[in-house]
Amino acid sequence: MLQSFRVTRLAWGSLVVMAAVALTAGRVGLGEDEPSTKKSAKKAEAAKDDAKPPEAKKKPKPKEVKGRLPAYYGEVVDQKQRDAIYAIQAEYAPKIDALKAQLDALEKERDEKVAAVLTEEQVKKVEALKEAAKAKRSEAKEAPAKPKAKSPPKPKED
Numbered sequence: 001m002l003q004s005f006r007v008t009r010l011a012w013g014s015l016v017v018m019a020a021v022a023l024t025a026g027r028v029g030l031g032e033d034e035p036s037t038k039k040s041a042k043k044a045e046a047a048k049d050d051a052k053p054p055e056a057k058k059k060p061k062p063k064e065v066k067g068r069l070p071a072y073y074g075e076v077v078d079q080k081q082r083d084a085i086y087a088i089q090a091e092y093a094p095k096i097d098a099l100k101a102q103l104d105a106l107e108k109e110r111d112e113k114v115a116a117v118l119t120e121e122q123v124k125k126v127e128a129l130k131e132a133a134k135a136k137r138s139e140a141k142e143a144p145a146k147p148k149a150k151s152p153p154k155p156k157e158d
Contacts, residue, residue, distance in 0.1 A: 066086060067085060067086035067088075067089035067090065068089070069082065069085060070085075073085070
């Protein structure tokens with residue numbers, strides 16, 4: 001029960017943080033009275049559709065999304081409760097997806113502004129450091145894992 005509570009609390013905490021970041025930036029369009037947000041979203045969609053070839057403009061049929069029960073719920077809920085939980089998840093999924101997209105956009109914008117602070121030489125050095133780290137990671141993946149050496153047991157003191 002405690003584990004489930006922690007997982008649920010963590011999930012809600014993450015959602016609250018994402019919402020707070022989005023609200024702080026003043027870009028959340030959760031209300032129905034947010035015309036500027038809806039217009040910009042529609043413009044972005046229209047721009048995406050214009051860039052696609054005519055065959056790609058066809059919208060795929062929406063898949064029926066079946067939710068996922070929180071940890072340990074599967075053993076205690078009946079089918080009616082399960083369906084209610086899935087409906088709640090389906091209700092919140094688009095809102096959460098929109099917040100995640102806004103968070104991604106904010107992070108990208110932030111990263112661009114942070115990078116703009118650097119000089120051209122510093123940017124080149126950062127890129128070189130990133131490449132070195134990438135190479136090191138790929139080497140570590142290719143190399144066989146070394147077994148950890150066990151330390152000898154500590155003597156008991158009486």
